[in-house]
Amino acid sequence: MQKNKISIFDDDNENKMYILSVIVENKPGVLFRITNLFRSRNFNIESITVGITEKPDLSRMTITTVSDVKTLEQLVKQLQKLIDVIQINVLNKENAVYRELALIKMNAKDPTTRIEIANFATIYRGNIMDISNETITVEIIGTPDKIDAFKNLVSSYGIIQVARTGVSALPRGAVNDDL
Amino acid sequence: MSEMSGAAALMAALEKEKVDYIFGLPGGANLPIYDALVDSKIRHILVRHEQSAAHMADGYARIKRKAGVCFATSGPGATNLVTGIATAYADSSPIIAVTGQVALPMIGKDAFQETDIIGVTNPVTKYAFQPRVASEIPEMVKKSFYIAESGRPGPVLIDIPKDVQQQVTKMEFPEYIKVRGYNPIVDADLSEINKACEMILKAEKPMIMAGGGVILSGAFSELQALAELLSIPVVTTFKGKGAFPENHPLALGPIGMHGHAEANKMVQEADCILAIGARFSDRTVGRFDEFGKDINVIHFDVDPAEIGKNKSVNAAVIGDVKSSLRSLIKLIPKNLRTNEEISKLWLGRKRELVNYYEDSIKDYSREITAKKALKKLREILPADGIVTTEVGQCQMWASLHFDVISPGTFFSSTGLGTMGFGFPASIGAKAARNDIPVVDIAGDGSFSMTENSLAVSVLEKLPVIVFLLNNQMLGMVAQWQRTFYNRRYSGVHQKNCPDYCKLAESYGAQAHRVGSMDELEKSLKVAIKSDIATVIDIPIDPDEDVYPFVAPGTGLKDMIIGA
Numbered sequence: 001m002q003k004n005k006i007s008i009f010d011d012d013n014e015n016k017m018y019i020l021s022v023i024v025e026n027k028p029g030v031l032f033r034i035t036n037l038f039r040s041r042n043f044n045i046e047s048i049t050v051g052i053t054e055k056p057d058l059s060r061m062t063i064t065t066v067s068d069v070k071t072l073e074q075l076v077k078q079l080q081k082l083i084d085v086i087q088i089n090v091l092n093k094e095n096a097v098y099r100e101l102a103l104i105k106m107n108a109k110d111p112t113t114r115i116e117i118a119n120f121a122t123i124y125r126g127n128i129m130d131i132s133n134e135t136i137t138v139e140i141i142g143t144p145d146k147i148d149a150f151k152n153l154v155s156s157y158g159i160i161q162v163a164r165t166g167v168s169a170l171p172r173g174a175v176n177d178d179l
Numbered sequence: 180m181s182e183m184s185g186a187a188a189l190m191a192a193l194e195k196e197k198v199d200y201i202f203g204l205p206g207g208a209n210l211p212i213y214d215a216l217v218d219s220k221i222r223h224i225l226v227r228h229e230q231s232a233a234h235m236a237d238g239y240a241r242i243k244r245k246a247g248v249c250f251a252t253s254g255p256g257a258t259n260l261v262t263g264i265a266t267a268y269a270d271s272s273p274i275i276a277v278t279g280q281v282a283l284p285m286i287g288k289d290a291f292q293e294t295d296i297i298g299v300t301n302p303v304t305k306y307a308f309q310p311r312v313a314s315e316i317p318e319m320v321k322k323s324f325y326i327a328e329s330g331r332p333g334p335v336l337i338d339i340p341k342d343v344q345q346q347v348t349k350m351e352f353p354e355y356i357k358v359r360g361y362n363p364i365v366d367a368d369l370s371e372i373n374k375a376c377e378m379i380l381k382a383e384k385p386m387i388m389a390g391g392g393v394i395l396s397g398a399f400s401e402l403q404a405l406a407e408l409l410s411i412p413v414v415t416t417f418k419g420k421g422a423f424p425e426n427h428p429l430a431l432g433p434i435g436m437h438g439h440a441e442a443n444k445m446v447q448e449a450d451c452i453l454a455i456g457a458r459f460s461d462r463t464v465g466r467f468d469e470f471g472k473d474i475n476v477i478h479f480d481v482d483p484a485e486i487g488k489n490k491s492v493n494a495a496v497i498g499d500v501k502s503s504l505r506s507l508i509k510l511i512p513k514n515l516r517t518n519e520e521i522s523k524l525w526l527g528r529k530r531e532l533v534n535y536y537e538d539s540i541k542d543y544s545r546e547i548t549a550k551k552a553l554k555k556l557r558e559i560l561p562a563d564g565i566v567t568t569e570v571g572q573c574q575m576w577a578s579l580h581f582d583v584i585s586p587g588t589f590f591s592s593t594g595l596g597t598m599g600f601g602f603p604a605s606i607g608a609k610a611a612r613n614d615i616p617v618v619d620i621a622g623d624g625s626f627s628m629t630e631n632s633l634a635v636s637v638l639e640k641l642p643v644i645v646f647l648l649n650n651q652m653l654g655m656v657a658q659w660q661r662t663f664y665n666r667r668y669s670g671v672h673q674k675n676c677p678d679y680c681k682l683a684e685s686y687g688a689q690a691h692r693v694g695s696m697d698e699l700e701k702s703l704k705v706a707i708k709s710d711i712a713t714v715i716d717i718p719i720d721p722d723e724d725v726y727p728f729v730a731p732g733t734g735l736k737d738m739i740i741g742a
Contacts (some may be wrong), residue, residue, distance in 0.1 A: 025360065031300060040302045070487070077484035083306045083326065083361045 013068050017046065017144075019091040019098055019169045020076070025084040026052055026059040028089045033082055034061065043067070047100075047144075058086065062098075064144075064167045091169050093143075098169035101139065102147045103129065108136040109159035117154060124150045130161030135160060186215035186344040187311030189277065189337075192320035193221060194608040195352060200610045202226055202235040202350035206252025207292060210498050211344035213250075224610065227631040229256050231603035233263020234629070236274040238607030241590045242565060244397060246273040246327045246335075247607060254278045254292030257338075258299065262597060265303040267334040269594030270418060271395060273327035274334045275320075276300075282342035283311065296338055305333035313346035322357050332365025332395060336411045363481065367498030369506065375453070375477045375494040376510045382451030382475065382522045384528075385411045388434070391418030391593070392456015392500050399586035401504035402455065403427070410522045411453070412440040413531050416463045418593040419456070421583030431529065432582075434735065435463040437575035440540060440727045441532035448528065455479040456500045459489040460594070461731075469734035479503050505629040507642050516552060520731030540740055543723045546695060549573070549648050550719050553580040555696060556646060558620065559703045565608050565617045567591055568603035569625030575725040577620040598626030605643040606636050616707045617643045617678060623673055624653040633686035636712035644706045645683075651675055651723040658724050683714035692716040 024030050031050060038045050046064040053060045067075065072090070079085050091098065114136050118128055121127045121138045124146065130137040140150050144167060151159065189212060192199070202224045205213040220234070226232040227249040236247030251260050257278040267274045281290040297307045306326050308319040314341070314680040323335040356568055372585055393402050402422060406413050406429050413423045414431045417438075423430055432439035434446050446452065452471050456479060457463070464470035467489050478492040479500045480487070486495040497504045542550060553576055560566070562584040568591040583589040590608075592600035605619040619626075626647055636643055653671040660668050680690035689711055691702035699717065706713035727740045 029307075030299065032298070036301050074488055077486075077488075081484055083481070085360060086360045174469065 013070065015066050015068050017064055017066050018072055019096060019167055020061075020063040020065065020079070021089040021091055021096075021169055021171065022061040022063060022079060022085060023053065023087040024059050025086065026057050027084070030059070030084045031061070033084060034063075034079070035119065037078055041075070041078055043071065046165070049166040049168050062166070062168050075116040078092060089171055091171060096169045096171050098143060098167050099141055100144050100147055100165055100167045101141045102151075102162060103137060103165045104151060104154065105130075105135055105141055105161040106154055106158060107134065107160060109134050113157055120150070120153055124171075126150070161162055182347055182349055184211065184215065184345055184347050185213040185310070185316050187218070188313060188316045188350045189320065189339065189344070190215045190219040190221065190352075192317045192352065192458065193248060194219065194244075196320065196324050200224060200239060201248045201250055202232040202239075202607065203250025203398065204229055204252070204256060205250070206256045208253035208281055208341050209250060209256075209277075209339075209344070210733045211341065212277070212279065212339070224641075225636060226603070227634055228629065229259035230262050231629050231632045231635070233260045233274060233276060234266065234600050234603035235607035235610070236276075236599075237263060237267045237270075237272045237600075238567060238590070238604030239611045240267075240273050240607075242608040243611035244482045245326055246275050248275045248277065250277050251279070253281055253296070254294045256292075257294055257296040259563065261300060261303070264300055264334045264336070264598040266592050267601055268303040268305070271332050271391065272334070273332035273723060275323050275327055275337065276334060276341065277337045279344070280309070280340040283340045284342070286340065297336060300336055303334070304336050307336040307338065309340070309393045310343050313343050313348050314350060314508045316343075317350055317352045318356060321353060322358055325356060326358065326361060327702055328676055330361075347573045364483070365495050365499045365502060367479075367496045367506065371494055371496045372503060372506050373510060375479075375496055377474045378477055378494060379409065379411075379453060380511070380515070383518075384448060384450040384525050384727075385409065386446055386449035386452050387411050387413045388416065388446065388452055389413055389419040389422040389455045389458055390416040390455060390457025391422075393419055393422035394590075395586050396456065396481070396499050396501040397503035397587070398455075398504050401424075401501055401508065405504055405508055408508065410526060412445065414438075414446050414456045416593075417591070418458070419587055420578060420591075423587035424584050425582035427586050433578050435467070436729045436731070437578060437725050437727065438729070438735075439527070439579065440536040440738065440740055442490055443729065443738050444532050445529060445537075446737055449474065451475045451477070453477045453479070456481070456494075457503070458485050464490070464735070465729050465737070466732070466734040469736070488565060490704075491701075495502075495673065520740055528611060536740065540557065540726065543720070545720050545723070547693070547699065547717060547719060549576040549719055549723055550580045551696060552646075552699060552719070553577060553620070555699055556620075556681045556703065557581055559700060560616060560618060560707065561699065563588060563615055565589075565605075565612060565615055567601045567605045567608060567617070567622060568620040569622050570596045570598045571622050571625055572650075572658065572725050573622035573625065575621050575655070576648065579725070581620065590711065592623065598625040600625075602626055602629050602643070603632045603635075606632055606639075606641045609641040609643050613641070619643055619645050621645050621647045623647060623649045623651060623679070626679075627673070630682065633683060633688050633712060633714075640710070642710055642712045645712070647716050648719050649679065649680060649716050650719050650723065652665055652721045654721065655725070657721065661724070662728070662730075679714055679716045684710070688712040688714060690714045690716065692718070694718070
């Protein structure tokens with residue numbers, strides 16, 4: 001069985017963001033093996049999320065990485081060699097739905113600031129999660145680009161804390177993991 | 180289903196895998212396993228240091244062509260195995276390392292002799308198991324052997340907490356197992372083989388580069404058949420040394436940093452390179468960007484991740500190389516007439532290069548030199564004698580001056596370059612084939628790292644010959660300091676300490692110090708017949724260098740053939 005089903009290996013040699021959707025055994029030590037591989041082979045992880053799938057003995061890891069195609073190909077092959085890795089789908093903006101959640105806490109001592117930020121949050125379809133006399137915390141869900149855009153927009157107010165989940169993704173349409 | 184302890188289940192599962200030797204050393208956390216060993220038919224070889232146990236299992240595996248097994252206790256016992264495990268990983272050798280671990284409730288408490296050995300060995304093991312209940316042991320053992328031996332072989336660790344060893348429970352020994360994330364490719368894609376075949380048939384100056392994969396897959400006769408069918412000259416990587424008989428008219432020997440001059444030269448003139456079970460290591464190809472530039476490079480390998488890792492190739496045949504070579508040979512038309520004129524020219528070039536370098540490489544002149552001694556060893560040792568090496572100058576001289584005639588009878592720590600590997604590995608090889616003489620081509624620096632295995636060789640009656648090229652130096656480092664650091668020697672003088680003859684005798688081994696080629700011949704003949712380990716101490720000049728030499732970071736075209 002070929003673990004990797006979507007071929008993305010074109011000749012483009014620029015650095016791009018790729019999303020790897022990796023089905024792994026749901027047991028102790030697997031996350032360690034994967035992150036250790038990235039470290040020992042000098043690959044780069046932008047974000048990594050892990051959660052169980054529709055089958056309790058399997059987890060899905062969503063790994064985003066920025067690399068050229070040649071490095072990506074080697075990364076995928078090295079991941080495939082790991083015995084706890086069941087399947088890898090290489091996703092991109094066109095063939096996948098992908099989302100990230102961010103919590104952003106900003107300075108908002110002044111009531112007009114709070115209203116302005118709340119308005120921006122509405123435009124970005126975010127939610128106000130917490131509000132105090134001094135701060136406001138907004139939840140934004142979307143692509144990493146959208147979250148970056150919101151962050152830039154509100155940066156002038158003074159961002160105090162940011163927590164991002166990293167990207168979660170699934171292939172579009174009838175692509176099945178076939179497990 | 181019968182009730183037994185985890186330790187007893189381990190031994191029973193190993194017996195089911197037809198294990199006949201275990202190399203190891205007991206300690207607090209594997210006492211239950213050693214207790215179960217008393218009732219087992221498997222022969223235990225007690226080592227004096229766990230590193231040697233791993234090397235012995237490795238040497239055993241490389242000759243027996245099945246996994247070798249080593250035991251160690253937790254903590255320092257386990258960490259002492261690490262160099263041996265890393266060596267096996269770098270050379271794709273199947274070993275099963277079974278370590279004791281502190282009891283489950285103590286894990287994570289920084290208990291006495293507790294080390295997270297699975298974490299420590301993660302980058303150098305193919306997989307690792309830690310049973311949490313004893314009933315998992317039989318299946319884990321079976322999976323370990325399957326993973327270690329199949330696909331691209333490699334070491335597997337089984338780390339067993341002491342309470343799990345002691346737990347008595349009902350055991351089931353599975354006949355079949357499946358590892359769902361692990362499906363090594365055996366049969367290659369026929370269309371890629373077709374593509375490769377066309378490239379080879381089209382080439383006027385084809386060259387085969389045989390790597391360690393040929394030895395691991397036992398594809399000796401297939402390789403020879405292909406080379407002879409199309410009259411293709413064969414170079415090897417260092418790990419592939421002996422994949423092809425080195426006295427064959429088509430053989431050119433290893434290429435690389437200390438490759439044969441004619442092999443390094445001719446591989447640059449080829450118009451098509453067929454790499455079989457090779458990984459284009461820096462020590463073999465020099466520079467990735469220069470090697471095989473602008474020509475067709477075809478890569479046969481069992482490991483998909485090797486394709487394109489160091490070298491982009493024009494055709495990639497992924498699968499067991501023995502099976503791939505068989506398919507390739509079938510595709511070559513029976514009545515194919517190679518263009519004889521072109522082929523003659525190409526083979527003529529081989530003879531020309533061999534003659535040229537024979538004349539132009541000057542021999543170091545002394546009564547005994549490494550080169551002369553190794554030629555003598557080849558003359559005296561039977562063709563099927565097994566040879567391994569230590570690491571450093573002795574190893575590279577062996578590569579250059581010792582021709583392997585019978586395929587698969589030579590191995591060395593080629594990937595990791597582990598000093599101290601050769602001697603214990605030769606004892607492991609002797610355990611695998613005690614009917615054949617086994618020689619460790621050694622240097623004093625490397626041998627002194629695991630010399631205490633003399634006790635094992637003597638007591639366990641696994642006699643090997645230590646062919647000690649003794650220059651009282653860490654010779655390879657000294658050579659680099661001569662070449663690149665203006666003779667500023669730093670930390671290389673071992674001097675005449677110890678006296679290796681007295682050392683060997685104190686262990687009950689035999690020892691000869693030889694002062695002439697005649698004495699060397701005599702003592703070799705005695706040693707081969709001897710049923711006790713023999714150290715032949717061969718004093719050589721500390722200034723004798725290994726040539727040819729391709730300096731690190733340069734390409735094969737920059738080869739230096741002499742000082």
